[in-house]
Amino acid sequence: MKKIIENFQPLGGHAIVLFGYDDEQGVFYVSDRDHSTHPIRTPKGMIADNYHLVSYEQMKTARASSSRPFPANNKYLTFDFTNFHGINKICLLSAITAVCNKMLNPAAKLKGIYGIDKFSKEILKWTSFENTKMRVAGITNYFQISADGGTGGGIFRKMYGNFLIEAAELLDYSRIRVIGRQFLTLSDQWDNVADDMWKLSQSGQSELLNQISKKTIGLHDTEFELLSKLAQECAIGLLELQ
Template sequence: MEYIIEDFTPSGGKHCITNALKQVFDYYDHPLSEAMLFGLGSGLAFTYINLANSPMISGRTKPIEFEEKLAERLTIKAKCRKPKNYENCLVKTIKLIQQNHPVLIYVDMPFMKYLEMAPSSHFGGHAVVLFGFDEEKRLFYVSDRDNSDYPIHTPRGEIASDYHLVSYQEIEQARSSSFRPFPAKNKYFEFDFSTYTERLTTSIIAAIKDTCESMLNPPAKLLGINGIVKFSQEILKWQHFSQDKLKIAGITNYFQISQDGGTGGGIFRKMYGEFLLEVDAILPNKGIAELAAGFIHLGDQWDILAADLWYLGETGDSKMLQPLSKQISEMATTERTLLQQLKLMIDS
């Protein structure tokens, strides 16, 4: 038996979760841009993460936390399911698709073969949408963020498919993975849009205030603006890494910043700038467009850093670390100023 949700249209996008959500919102006739979804969920963040294989930075809030905030602000019923038994997870997934509900799931990226990731490049917070299945061939129809008119770059090349046919076995490995960071562990979302309320003005103000607070007054030194400052300090310690680990750190964090890694460019700062451009049309006379341009320019600076990190990944040249530290420190100061100005505008 083969079943495909007829009215679901796969589309490509900048970031996995905002693109997956965009497709779900479109399907239920409540279209919002990726940038608006990102901003409404208070997606902008920063974390410096120490992992054994390589230190890693992140420019967005945690998976699940982001989706739940977005749903709350738009009064959507969104339930994150976490079945312990994969067989139960599979049965429920098939049932939802047969009921014409696309299923937003989380997968560990190396197990999705079309992404051509290194086996050790675990990340279980990658979101895709299942919108069909073939029981006889044991395949799922998967929409990722690539599309025939939206190519994306993977570590080993470019992909651009409207959808991917992925075996049940691959999907099971990817969904049930417990590898850090952000273990997938069978998580998926069920949505109910019957209570949806587009209170954009109220929701936008709440979202921006939340972002400013979490970035300017984070609860830990590894988070928010403090985390960016910490990154500027910690990168100097990378000189003690073996050359192999230094190269891995460079490449890993290139993808955490670059649009190639699904950030929309500039470790999500460009997406936040695009969100603020949309906000400027909804909240007139606030002067937010100027700050939007500031975030987009800041994203350009992060992209310059990403290019340097790529070079670090190719050469393992530890002499780069001192100037990189200075670049990061300057960006922390710039972002703090932008967020302080944004907070004043929203509060006025």
């Protein structure tokens, strides 16, 4: 087996690690989230494996997929480290500011803060779904939010909260550390919504929709407040460094 390390986006919004290939068998060696140390919960039980064999043709089809919501279209990233320089305060604050701006002022209303608000309203329309469709909607959104589906809603906020806490040490800004800890709390709230989606996938009970919608509105409000405070702190920090 020839070993390589790459980061591919084989289908909309989902990244995997391709760590090797075998020309004789015509397969790629792929690592995904269902590792033996972190099995994924599904309606049919737990799934765990250390790697998958994906044929060249399957990968070609997936990479060229035009499926919504985020078509892969053979996208890939390249990195040029020619002008690499170490971490500094301006770099960190600028990066955090960019994230805040992207979340608070997304290019499309489906994304960022607006996407969370839109989802809180759209889910109420699911009352028209019959039971099977309701359960499918529940499990689909469970995997989009839960860590079982990848870096979903909760784990994203946990990762970013830990990043902010670490960044605060380098910046020596205690207020950013506080916001980082609040993001960790927010991550638990996202996980709670994911749990409700799991319950919906098991029961198909429309009574859960109002509860999920209210929790999602709360997530939107909390996240808007945290991102706004974070952007303000970064703006103050950048002014102080000028």
